[in-house]
Every structure is written in C-alpha cells, then in structure tokens.
Amino acid sequence: MGRPPRLTDAELLTVAVMQAVLGFVSEARWLRFARRHLAAEFPYLPGQSGYNKRLRAANTLISRFIRTLARDTDLWHDDVWIVDSTPVECARSRPTAKRSDLAGWAAYSYCPSHSRFFWGLRLHLICTPGGLPIAWALANPKIDEREVLTDMLLHDADLLTSHPRQTVIGDKGYVSQHLDTFMADHGLSVLRPSYRNRKPRPGEHLLKPIRQLIESVNDTLKGQLDLERHGARTPAGVLARIGQRILALTTAIWHNRTNNAPITRSLIAYDH
Numbered sequence: 558m559g560r561p562p563r564l565t566d567a568e569l570l571t572v573a574v575m576q577a578v579l580g581f582v583s584e585a586r587w588l589r590f591a592r593r594h595l596a597a598e599f600p601y602l603p604g605q606s607g608y609n610k611r612l613r614a615a616n617t618l619i620s621r622f623i624r625t626l627a628r629d630t631d632l633w634h635d636d637v638w639i640v641d642s643t644p645v646e647c648a649r650s651r652p653t654a655k656r657s658d659l660a661g662w663a664a665y666s667y668c669p670s671h672s673r674f675f676w677g678l679r680l681h682l683i684c685t686p687g688g689l690p691i692a693w694a695l696a697n698p699k700i701d702e703r704e705v706l707t708d709m710l711l712h713d714a715d716l717l718t719s720h721p722r723q724t725v726i727g728d729k730g731y732v733s734q735h736l737d738t739f740m741a742d743h744g745l746s747v748l749r750p751s752y753r754n755r756k757p758r759p760g761e762h763l764l765k766p767i768r769q770l771i772e773s774v775n776d777t778l779k780g781q782l783d784l785e786r787h788g789a790r791t792p793a794g795v796l797a798r799i800g801q802r803i804l805a806l807t808t809a810i811w812h813n814r815t816n817n818a819p820i821t822r823s824l825i826a827y828d829h
Contacts, residue, residue, distance in 0.1 A: 635689075637726065638720075641727065642730075645799065666679070680695055688821060
C-alpha cells in the first residue's frame with residue numbers, strides 16, 4: 558500500500574549488516590559515514606529516525622533472511638547443534654531500568670560464568686559447531702534455559718521435521734529428565750555433563766572442547782559485533798539490533814563457506 562520505499566528491503570539489510578560488521582554502534586554516525594563514503598552504492602539513505610523506524614519494522618524480514626542464508630550453506634545439514642545462553646545487558650542505573658520500555662521483559666539476574674549481576678535479557682542461541690546460527694530467542698533472564706529451549710523447538714516445527722535424529726550439546730544448565738523425555742519424543746538426543754555428585758555420563762570427557770565452540774561464537778557476537786552495546790530501549794529495537802548482529806554473523810559465515818575461506822567465522826572479509 559502506498560508509495561514504494563526509496564530504500565529497498567535488500568538495501569536496508571545490506572546497510573544494517575555493514576553497520577554491524579564495521580563496528581558502528583551509533584546509527585547517526587554510521588549514516589554520516591555511509592553518506593560520505595557509500596553515496597555511489599546507496600544514492601538515498603534516510604535520516605537516523607527513518608532508518609531506525611525501518612530497522613525496527615524489519616524484525617520478521619531479518620529473521621527470515623537469517624534462515625535463508627543458513628539454509629544456503631552446507632553447515633545447515635550438520636547433525637550436531639550446540640545450545641547456550643548469554644546475558645544481553647540493557648541498562649545499568651536503577652532509574653534507567655525503572656523507566657525503560659523493557660521493564661517487565663528485562664530483569665535483574667546473575668551470570669555465573671561472568672560472575673556479575675546485570676539488568677537485561679538473555680540471548681538463547683542454537684548453532685552448529687561451525688558457528689552458524691540455527692535459531693535464537695531473547696527471554697527474561699529468570700526463565701529457565703530448559704523451558705526456552707523447548708519453546709524454541711516447539712515454535713519452529715520446521716527445525717524438528719528437517720533435522721531428525723539431531724544431537725544437541727548443552728551445559729549443566731540443561732540437566733532435566735523432562736527435557737530428556739521431550740527430546741526423545743521428538744527424535745533428538747541431548748549430550749551434557751553431569752553434576753559432580755552424580756555418575757559421569759558416557760563420553761562426558763569429550764564435551765569440553767566442543768562446549769568451547771559456542772563460547773567463541775558468543776565472543777564473536779560480543780567482542781566483534783558489539784552485542785551488548787546495542788543501545789536499544791524498546792522491545793522492537795532490541796529484537797532488531799540483536800537480529801542485525803546475528804544476521805551479520807550469518808552473512809559472514811555464508812560468504813566464507815561459499816568462497817571456501819580457510820576460517821568459517823572470520824569477519825575480516827568484510828571489515829574493509
């Protein structure tokens with residue numbers, strides 16, 4: 558309905574990926590840079606408010622294109638998934654947390670792996686050992702990781718039908734008889750370490766190097782793509798900016814696998 562946008566959806570996604578890869582946290586600074594150096598590629602770029610509005614309205618488009626790129630790589634058919642969650646801080650001061658539109662969704666929580674308290678959300682990520690994002694979700698940090706995992710799989714039935722007999726590797730946070738039963742009922746198997754006071758599971762000693770893979774994926778999202786410096790203050794804004802960074806990671810992996818690059822998750826191919 559109405560006039561077609563002067564900036565197409567394809568151009569919007571391209572600009573969003575370039576912003577994330579080049580490390581521009583501020584949208585205003587990124588648009589100033591793009592107008593100066595990328596005028597030939599993008600004759601029209603909206604103002605900061607217009608760009609932000611288009612990006613927030615493109616949440617469904619971003620998620621769809623992440624899946625499109627993921628399906629176009631050989632890593633999509635990997636029979637092993639790794640699942641984990643990581644904090645996404647959204648505010649620090651008490652007044653900011655109280656007046657934020659995220660209040661009620663975001664909450665205070667403690668992250669044992671980082672030994673710190675935070676106010677925000679948790680990013681739950683299912684990826685392949687090569688780092689390719691398969692599915693992701695943002696949830697209140699007080700919600701149990703096992704509940705989020707089951708909901709992610711139930712609300713994305715295509716994953717279960719297209720990946721039968723999949724092996725899912727997690728940490729001790731996914732220890733649950735209910736989760737094991739759910740996975741078995743849907744043709745999936747779970748590998749995770751056991752608690753210290755329980756008998757070690759078969760092959761448990763082999764999980765430690767594999768578990769480090771998703772930690773390195775989280776480090777790429779936080780260290781190179783500024784996951785925690787998203788700056789969003791609304792639910793739609795957080796979804797768009799986290800999706801923007803996951804799309805940038807997926808794009809880099811798709812590019813590297815297509816061109817047979819030696820390092821699958823390298824962002825070097827884009828940083829110039």
